Amino acid sequence: MLLEADGIGFRYGVGPWVFRGLDIAVDAGEVVGLLGPSGCGKTTVARVLAGHERPREGRVLFDGAPLPRSGYCPVQLVSQHPEHAVNPRWRMREVASEGWRVDEGTMEMLGIQAEWLERYSNELSGGELQRFCVARALSPLTRVLIADEMTTMLDAITQAQLWRAVREAVDRRGLGVLVVSHERSLIDALCDRVVALG
Amino acid sequence: MNGTAAEAHPRPVRMPRVRRALGGRQRTLLAAALAALALGAIVGAGTLLPDARLTTDLGARNQAPSLANPFGTDWLGRDMLTRTARGLTTSLALGAAAASVSALLALALGAAAATLGKMADAAVSWLIDLFLSVPHLVLLILISFAFGGGARGVAIGIVLTHWPTLARVIRAEILALRGSEFVRVSRRLGTSNLRIATGHMLPHVFPQFLVGLVLLFPHAILHEAAVTFLGFGLPPHEPAVGIILAEAMMHLSTGRWWLAVFPGLALLAMVRAFDVLGDRVRALLDPRTAHE
Amino acid sequence: MSDLLDIVDVSISFTRYEAGLRRRTLRVINGLSVDVRRGEVLAVIGSSGSGKSLLAHAVLGILPGNAHLSGSMRFVGEELTPERQRRARGREIALVPQAVTSLDPLMRVGPQVRWGAPVNGNGSQAEAQRRVFARYGLTPEVERSFPAQLSGGMTRRVLLSTAVVSGASLIIADEPTPGLDPEALAETMRHLRELADENKGVMLITHDIETAVTIADRIAVFYAGTAVEVCPAHDFLPDGAALRHPYTRALWRALPRNGLAPVAGAQPSYDDLPDGCAFRARCDRATSACAATRPALRSVRGGMVACIHAA
Numbered sequence: 192m193l194l195e196a197d198g199i200g201f202r203y204g205v206g207p208w209v210f211r212g213l214d215i216a217v218d219a220g221e222v223v224g225l226l227g228p229s230g231c232g233k234t235t236v237a238r239v240l241a242g243h244e245r246p247r248e249g250r251v252l253f254d255g256a257p258l259p260r261s262g263y264c265p266v267q268l269v270s271q272h273p274e275h276a277v278n279p280r281w282r283m284r285e286v287a288s289e290g291w292r293v294d295e296g297t298m299e300m301l302g303i304q305a306e307w308l309e310r311y312s313n314e315l316s317g318g319e320l321q322r323f324c325v326a327r328a329l330s331p332l333t334r335v336l337i338a339d340e341m342t343t344m345l346d347a348i349t350q351a352q353l354w355r356a357v358r359e360a361v362d363r364r365g366l367g368v369l370v371v372s373h374e375r376s377l378i379d380a381l382c383d384r385v386v387a388l389g
Numbered sequence: 390m391n392g393t394a395a396e397a398h399p400r401p402v403r404m405p406r407v408r409r410a411l412g413g414r415q416r417t418l419l420a421a422a423l424a425a426l427a428l429g430a431i432v433g434a435g436t437l438l439p440d441a442r443l444t445t446d447l448g449a450r451n452q453a454p455s456l457a458n459p460f461g462t463d464w465l466g467r468d469m470l471t472r473t474a475r476g477l478t479t480s481l482a483l484g485a486a487a488a489s490v491s492a493l494l495a496l497a498l499g500a501a502a503a504t505l506g507k508m509a510d511a512a513v514s515w516l517i518d519l520f521l522s523v524p525h526l527v528l529l530i531l532i533s534f535a536f537g538g539g540a541r542g543v544a545i546g547i548v549l550t551h552w553p554t555l556a557r558v559i560r561a562e563i564l565a566l567r568g569s570e571f572v573r574v575s576r577r578l579g580t581s582n583l584r585i586a587t588g589h590m591l592p593h594v595f596p597q598f599l600v601g602l603v604l605l606f607p608h609a610i611l612h613e614a615a616v617t618f619l620g621f622g623l624p625p626h627e628p629a630v631g632i633i634l635a636e637a638m639m640h641l642s643t644g645r646w647w648l649a650v651f652p653g654l655a656l657l658a659m660v661r662a663f664d665v666l667g668d669r670v671r672a673l674l675d676p677r678t679a680h681e
Numbered sequence: 682m683s684d685l686l687d688i689v690d691v692s693i694s695f696t697r698y699e700a701g702l703r704r705r706t707l708r709v710i711n712g713l714s715v716d717v718r719r720g721e722v723l724a725v726i727g728s729s730g731s732g733k734s735l736l737a738h739a740v741l742g743i744l745p746g747n748a749h750l751s752g753s754m755r756f757v758g759e760e761l762t763p764e765r766q767r768r769a770r771g772r773e774i775a776l777v778p779q780a781v782t783s784l785d786p787l788m789r790v791g792p793q794v795r796w797g798a799p800v801n802g803n804g805s806q807a808e809a810q811r812r813v814f815a816r817y818g819l820t821p822e823v824e825r826s827f828p829a830q831l832s833g834g835m836t837r838r839v840l841l842s843t844a845v846v847s848g849a850s851l852i853i854a855d856e857p858t859p860g861l862d863p864e865a866l867a868e869t870m871r872h873l874r875e876l877a878d879e880n881k882g883v884m885l886i887t888h889d890i891e892t893a894v895t896i897a898d899r900i901a902v903f904y905a906g907t908a909v910e911v912c913p914a915h916d917f918l919p920d921g922a923a924l925r926h927p928y929t930r931a932l933w934r935a936l937p938r939n940g941l942a943p944v945a946g947a948q949p950s951y952d953d954l955p956d957g958c959a960f961r962a963r964c965d966r967a968t969s970a971c972a973a974t975r976p977a978l979r980s981v982r983g984g985m986v987a988c989i990h991a992a
Binding site for chain 3: 318319344346357374
């Protein structure tokens with residue numbers, strides 16, 4: 192298994208457990224769904240798996256070793272709100288070169304227009320901004336993508352466009368994907384297998 | 390509900406005519422031009438008006454404003470316009486110097502608190518609270534007195550009392566940035582600490598610093614005037630607005646209104662110009678409002 | 682002509698700075714016409730940036746200061762001037778806010794909702810608020826709670842209460858559903874439907890077509906700042922064959938259950954709107970005629986469509 196979570200649990204301070212004893216595994220070239228109602232802790236699971244938070248118990252292993260604490264993380268997270276994931280004082284050109292220089296093919300597939308590169312994030316719509324976040328996360332160095340309600344706020348066509356680009360990376364170079372969503376129909380359309388939470 | 394969003398931004402579609410004709414940037418330029426003009430006029434008048442206008446001329450005592458003496462003359466026959474301009478020049482030089490040093494102090498302490506760990510944060514926060522818990526003016530008088538009073542005492546007093554608010558803003562800004570989603574994401578994309586500091590944090594902290602600096606000016610100037618007015622600041626032989634106002638107080642009941650009104654208005658106008666300029670600069674440096 | 686809200690040929694532009702002092706006018710909503718009738722739910726669907734939220738802000742009169750509006754908006758037959766909007770806002774036209782953050786975190790829920798109730802002969806504001814709370818199954822304990830103490834479901838019902846307590850005849854719900862699980866979604870939709878059945882008009886702004894179809898009477902599809910199709914909701918069922926505009930059909934095909942089929946490219950930016958049809962660069966039916974003029978809304982098979990090829 193490429194990404195493996197072993198009995199992980201998380202809580203803030205001494206608060207109640209958000210989740211406990213969770214096992215999830217994502218292999219290369221595999222699309223796994225994580226389905227659960229809102230408020231059941233899906234987002235926290237996603238953050239722990241991508242190394243944004245450390246699990247309070249259990250462990251997250253990538254290729255058999257703990258996630259690196261510094262340098263490029265092979266597990267990348269794209270969340271529901273792209274406006275928080277982008278520095279508001281940067282032009283999109285700078286955003287698109289953080290981590291890797293997003294290539295023409297990726298931009299084309301995601302429908303990113305050249306003139307958007309000169310804008311700031313507040314000059315783009317949520318859908319336009321999320322395309323950049325997906326482009327940034329689709330670096331060749333990324334081996335597993337955690338998509339936390341990645342297209343929940345988007346219209347159907349943009350949603351389909353983003354997932355086609357992700358799907359392409361899965362088929363071409365064996366990217367592993369965890370689709371975190373509350374939406375059954377989306378998970379059914381995308382995933383090889385489903386884990387239910389909550 | 391009363392239209393929650395509606396109440397939060399009750400701006401009508403149709404704007405007043407001036408606002409439509411002048412966009413945000415024109416208004417910033419206007420504010421900057423007015424502030425520069427006021428500064429130029431004050432400093433220019435302070436240096437160009439001859440000393441002769443300040444010599445005692447008992448034949449021209451207590452004259453109401455006229456073409457020769459637009460601000461009138463005092464009880465020794467000195468021209469009030471010259472005195473006001475000289476006084477404001479002193480206040481300005483003192484205020485600018487003190488505010489700049491104070492802002493740098495705020496930057497250093499705020500950044501230290503946010504980045505050097507829990508101990509440093511606790512120490513700086515304690516200092517900030519301490520300074521903010523004592524009324525500004527009292528502290529300023531005490532410090533200025535402890536350093537021997539005079540221009541040096543007032544300057545040190547202003548430097549040491551004006552940093553806490555800005556330091557607190559900078560500390561909070563850096564802490565918020567460290568916890569922000571885009572910095573976390575950047576870390577996972579392998580961005581180095583140095584690049585995060587210079588690339589992500591500096592563009593946010595610098596505008597805060599600049600605006601804080603501009604807004605510190607009027608504060609410093611007002612406080613210098615206040616301390617001097619109360620008799621704890623600049624010595625009576627220095628030309629200072631505080632001194633002028635203090636003296637004018639004694640003559641207010643005699644009907645010589647011009648002694649206090651014109652210097653007071655000039656001080657107010659200068660302070661207000663900086664206030665407006667600070668707010669406009671803030672809007673211009675923020676991508677969310679830069680294009681309005 | 683609608684008896685409630687009638688929007689005819691509305692355009693909204695913003696003045697913004699380019700480099701230095703050069704200013705430029707951007708047209709964000711472009712010749713848009715749509716209406717909301719009493720007793721119906723009109724769903725407004727479209728991607729982010731299509732202008733659907735902006736339209737809501739225009740109706741409420743809360744556009745930012747650098748916006749300029751032209752065209753006609755009429756509410757119950759009267760022109761919606763800024764003055765009329767001030768009187769209507771929160772009394773005759775109410776907004777169901779999207780987020781919990783619309784509530785004051787430091788104030789108990791009951792008094793917050795009470796504010797919105799009209800002061801008239803039908804009892805006190807507190808009574809009006811209690812009636813609405815009872816209707817939505819919110820107990821007196823909820824009234825005394827702070828927003829942070831409420832569950833997600835209760836918060837949504839409180840937000841709805843704030844709009845309902847005003848007695849407004851037009852209710853605008855801006856994206857009330859993202860991220861909701863099926864039960865919560867169904868509950869919110871049922872409440873909006875009930876309001877329409879009480880002869881109010883409901884404008885439901887959403888990007889979620891499948892949900893919109895379940896409760897809306899009519900659906901308006903926005904693209905690049907204009908309405909490209911306004912049609913009965915049942916045209917979306919069962920297979921979308923009755924849909925008129927190529928964009929609407931593409932939206933339908935892009936739904937997860939219909940195959941998640943994308944369309945290349947992106948909605949044109951408002952600073953670069955092409956002449957003619959805004960969808961033509963992504964449209965498989967585009968001809969040279971589509972580039973000539975912007976197609977106007979016309980009546981086709983019981984719906985309105987802005988496409989010269991629709992039949």
